[in-house]
Amino acid sequence: MRRLSPRSGGSRLARLAGGALLAGTLLAAAALSPPAAGAAGRPAATRAAGTTSVQVRKAVTAAFSTVFDLSDPALSPKLAAIQDGSSLKAAMAAALRSPLARRATGAKVLAVVQQSTSACRAALLPAPCAAVRYEILGKKGTVFLAGAKGYAVYQRPRWKVAKSTICALLSLESSGKAPAGC
Numbered sequence: 001m002r003r004l005s006p007r008s009g010g011s012r013l014a015r016l017a018g019g020a021l022l023a024g025t026l027l028a029a030a031a032l033s034p035p036a037a038g039a040a041g042r043p044a045a046t047r048a049a050g051t052t053s054v055q056v057r058k059a060v061t062a063a064f065s066t067v068f069d070l071s072d073p074a075l076s077p078k079l080a081a082i083q084d085g086s087s088l089k090a091a092m093a094a095a096l097r098s099p100l101a102r103r104a105t106g107a108k109v110l111a112v113v114q115q116s117t118s119a120c121r122a123a124l125l126p127a128p129c130a131a132v133r134y135e136i137l138g139k140k141g142t143v144f145l146a147g148a149k150g151y152a153v154y155q156r157p158r159w160k161v162a163k164s165t166i167c168a169l170l171s172l173e174s175s176g177k178a179p180a181g182c
Contacts, residue, residue: 053114059159060132060152061109067161068107068136070096083153083163091170091179098173104144108135112152120153125162128154132165 066081073096079085085092095101111133120129130152136145150165167182 057112060112063161064107070101070104083160087181103138106137
């Protein structure tokens with residue numbers, strides 16, 4: 001085994017570290033990129049849902065905004081915008097009564113990345129699905145919860161906030177205990 005001298009090892013280590021940094025950057029960029037195009041030239045999840053990436057982002061944003069506008073006490077629109085929302089009726093009703101929830105006025109979707117069928121399955125979600133990075137907003141647009149990550153799923157005829165995303169947030173509010181329906 002060759003022993004590295006400080007002079008030769010230093011530059012070699014710097015090259016290795018630089019290469020690792022570049023590899024990490026490329027892997028991160030690949031993770032945020034849409035999956036490879038399918039036969040129709042669009043990601044498989046988009047093709048299955050019959051929409052473009054712009055339409056998906058718009059629909060996902062609308063679903064997240066509806067669900068996280070907790071200052072609006074209307075339960076039905078929120079349940080309609082959540083995957084299997086009816087199973088979370090009691091938990092969402094309780095959450096809407098919370099003083100903490102009344103401070104949330106919507107969501108700002110920062111990124112929507114459609115996932116491959118295998119990635120959806122790995123996340124225990126139906127395909128098509130999308131990874132979503134978002135913020136929950138408070139009064140006057142202040143950020144209430146920054147950099148949150150969750151999912152959206154397509155259930156004909158629309159994109160909805162994934163039940164797992166809602167259950168994770170409801171569990172946070174109840175000291176880690178999953179509420180009924182999760």
